[in-house]
Amino acid sequence: MLGRVLLWASESARLQRFISRSRVSQPVVKRFVAGDRLEDALTAIRELNGLGIGGILDLLGEGVTDPAGAQAAADEYLTSIQRLPEEGLDTTISVKPTQLGLAFDLDACLAHLRRLAAAARDANTTLEIDIEQVEYVGDTVTLFRRLREDYDDVRLALQTYLRRTPEDLNAMADLKPKVRLVKGAYSEAPEVAFQSRREIDAQYRVLTDWLFDHGSDPGIATHDDRLIEHAKRAAERSGVGKAGFEFQMLYGIRRDLQEALVAEGYRVRVYVPFGSAWYPYLMRRMAERPANLRFFMRALVGA
Numbered sequence: 001m002l003g004r005v006l007l008w009a010s011e012s013a014r015l016q017r018f019i020s021r022s023r024v025s026q027p028v029v030k031r032f033v034a035g036d037r038l039e040d041a042l043t044a045i046r047e048l049n050g051l052g053i054g055g056i057l058d059l060l061g062e063g064v065t066d067p068a069g070a071q072a073a074a075d076e077y078l079t080s081i082q083r084l085p086e087e088g089l090d091t092t093i094s095v096k097p098t099q100l101g102l103a104f105d106l107d108a109c110l111a112h113l114r115r116l117a118a119a120a121r122d123a124n125t126t127l128e129i130d131i132e133q134v135e136y137v138g139d140t141v142t143l144f145r146r147l148r149e150d151y152d153d154v155r156l157a158l159q160t161y162l163r164r165t166p167e168d169l170n171a172m173a174d175l176k177p178k179v180r181l182v183k184g185a186y187s188e189a190p191e192v193a194f195q196s197r198r199e200i201d202a203q204y205r206v207l208t209d210w211l212f213d214h215g216s217d218p219g220i221a222t223h224d225d226r227l228i229e230h231a232k233r234a235a236e237r238s239g240v241g242k243a244g245f246e247f248q249m250l251y252g253i254r255r256d257l258q259e260a261l262v263a264e265g266y267r268v269r270v271y272v273p274f275g276s277a278w279y280p281y282l283m284r285r286m287a288e289r290p291a292n293l294r295f296f297m298r299a300l301v302g303a
């Protein structure tokens with residue numbers, strides 16, 4: 001229930017204005033977001049690289065409603081990607097399609113994505129595509145297929161709470177897709193998404209197996225110990241082994257686990273968001289864990 005309210009709050013423009021302006025929310029933002037500037041994210045990734053952990057660079061922003069906004073986001077991504085070779089960091093780039101105009105112009109969004117995928121290739125890294133609310137999933141899958149015609153190392157995130165995901169995966173089996181498997185972070189209706197942890201986790205296990213058998217370089221993006229253990233077994237059973245897949249986690253969550261997996265010889269990558277448009281991202285992190293919310297509310301009321 002609380003999670004649903006928070007997910008509603010994540011899409012409220014009024015609350016966004018109020019909370020984004022409140023300076024006291026900064027300590028909470030700092031836990032989950034590397035900072036406002038690209039430099040902050042590069043510093044965080046450098047530190048992760050020092051621990052043997054890769055980065056996933058993410059410029060915060062989503063739900064862009066006009067071409068100029070999409071162009072500005074694409075330009076900022078491009079500048080960020082072009083910085084990477086001189087920094088010599090191990091990081092991929094991740095982008096939300098609605099940040100690049102998916103909601104109003106699919107062709108323009110594809111053109112932006114192509115530009116970013118090409119720049120990523122030139123910078124010796126790869127592009128990842130986040131997955132958003134269910135109304136954008138069909139178009140995002142279409143974009144992925146189109147991008148794959150020229151860029152076979154692009155990774156697509158898919159959500160195990162969605163009932164449609166097995167069908168999406170089966171339909172792209174010919175691509176041997178490179179997928180980041182996540183539980184799903186938005187509020188979706190029971191008609192389209194499983195609501196219980198038991199069903200979401202069960203589908204996570206099934207789709208993990210699918211990726212080890214039919215995908216390429218699976219990205220197991222979870223902090224859930226039981227699902228991580230399942231992925232380790234799937235890697236062994238399928239013969240993919242430790243080098244053939246990666247665990248992915250979020251900045252500010254379970255650093256202990258990230259380091260433990262590296263020590264066991266697994267590949268680990270951490271999603272590092274930066275920028276000023278942190279509000280919806282932060283609210284989704286609150287919704288995942290009520291304990292975060294108590295910390296946040298205390299900061300907000302100055303207690």
Ligand code: FDA
Nearest residue numbers: 130131157182183184185221222223224248249250285288
């Ligand atoms: P679960 O929520 O069950 O958490 C397992 C454990 O992890 C908890 O017990 C706790 O210890 C810790 N934990 C989890 N969330 C926490 C939090 N917010 N604060 C503190 N501790 C927490 N979603 C999406 O819809 N589209 C996307 O593109 C992505 N991309 C993405 C990339 C990466 C690298 C990750 C790790 C996750 C995403 N997600 C996402 C988010 C994902 O859908 C999901 O909401 C979160 O990962 C939380 O789910 P877990 O699988 O960690 O399990």
